[in-house]
Amino acid sequence: MVDKSTQSRLERRNHKRKRRKWMLLIVIPLLAVFLGVSSYATYLYVKAESVFSKSHEDDGREKSELRDKAVDPSEDNVSILIAGVDASDVRNNASNARTDTLMLATLNKEKKSVRLLSIPRDSYVYIPERGYKTKINAAHHWGGMSSTIDTVENLMDIPVDYYVKLNFEAFIDVVNALNGIKTKVPYELYEQNSNDVDGAIHLQPGEQQLNGEQALALARTRKLDNDIERGKRQQQIIKDVVDKATSIGSITKIDNVIEAVGSNMATNMTFDEMKSFVSYGLEGSNIDFKKMTLQGSDWWTDSGYYWKVDKTALAETKQTLKEHMELIEKTKTDKTAAPNTNSQSDASSSP
DSSP: OOOHHHHHHHHHHHHHHHHHHHHHHHHHHHHHHHHHHHHHHHHHHHHHHHHHHHHBOOOSOSSOTTOSSOOOTTTSOEEEEEEEEOOOTTTTOTTTOOEEEEEEEEEETTTTEEEEEEOOTTBEEEETTTTEEEETTHHHHHHHHHHHHHHHHHHHOOOOOEEEEEEHHHHHHHHHHTTOEEEEEOSOEEEOOTTOOTTOEEEOSEEEEEOHHHHHHHHHOOTTSOHHHHHHHHHHHHHHHHHHHTSGGGGGGHHHHHHHHHTTEEESOOHHHHHTTHHHHTTGGGOEEEEEEOOEEEEEETTEEEEEEOHHHHHHHHHHHHHHTTSSOOOSSSOOOOOOOOOHHHHTSOO
């Protein structure tokens, strides 16, 4: 016969065993998930390093000519020129394509803030490569990213530290890798597809789910408005893509996104430099992100249509971006004349 004290010890021991079993039932699955996520994260890191390293190209620049010394993105405020190139396998024009999208992003490291300026493709600006003024999208046609960077630096008087060049296939593949994106279509439109088939894409107005071809058509169209509105749409679509890619439901799709971007991208950033920008994303929804456009007006000439950049708006935009990159001290007033930089862009910023 077991006495009460012995029985009590046995009951406590059995209770502890049962509790340990329940803890194991909880801990083991959590541990498995953690190890699985860790393994997947390691796999993505290795793949990203491999894919993006192949996208790196040496542009022969140690630094921008507007910099006193080379920048370190892990410590310095930098700029990135994003170019969407109007190239495709159908057109076979990768070497002399024009830029269909051109955006200048400035990043403030301490404030974890980003300013994204959309530059209309038809902006009438001075092209140093050619020595005269024409549409800014022709800079890439005549001299690739080197000419495009020189043109943007001349126009904005801001150093372009890095660039990322993507073609149409990248955009389509990324959106499809995410199983489409949800975005707003402003009006009914008919647009050509990536194979240049007119009217192949038909979209109705309203918020809806778009695949890669449809999202590209929305990003390209400007038949019913102008370059400024198209630039705003492109900025919104980029934001929608980023939001979808960073959502929990898209974690398993990141593998395909990396492949889609890497195979259609060229950049002067090394993989280590790319990693420096992760800290901006770690701020989550608190990141200070603002979209801007290069203001101007429609201008028709005997040689065609141009976007006439407004001198005052250009000066204010340059001031804002320089302050954001802390190239100059921030002024006390919101609106002030830009300093006289004596750059070619000041002398030729309008017809």
